[in-house]
Amino acid sequence: MTGSPPGPAAGVCPFCGTSREQLHVWEQWLERTLARERAYLDRRKRRGVRTPTDDVLEEDQRHLQTLLQVIRRARACAPLAGAFPLTPAGQQEPPLRPSCSSPEEGA
Secondary structure (H helix, E strand, O other): OOOOOOOOOOOEOOOOOOEHHHHHHHHHHHHHHHHHHHHHHHHHHHHOOOOHHHHHHHHHHHHHHHHHHHHHHHHHHOOOOOOOOEOOOOOEOOOOOOOOOOHHHOO
16 A cells, blocks of 8 residues: 555644644744834834724734744644654554644643
């Protein structure tokens, strides 16, 4: 039989199927985006400029911070390559239960 073994591949988040490396890329991009937008909003505030778009960007900052935390947790939960024991057939076996909690669990 050909194809991928069942379960998440090594180094992949069991919840979203994204690799640790790709999650790291997203994390870095989001950090840069948040910093750039925060600097933009702070410059406008110093100038005394405020528009409805600024209000939306402020709200986006809050949501993007939450998303950044989700990405960080997913990255922490993604097993390292080779973290699962091999079965007799030589396939990696994922854990029965993920080692981290979902954001709704408040951990």
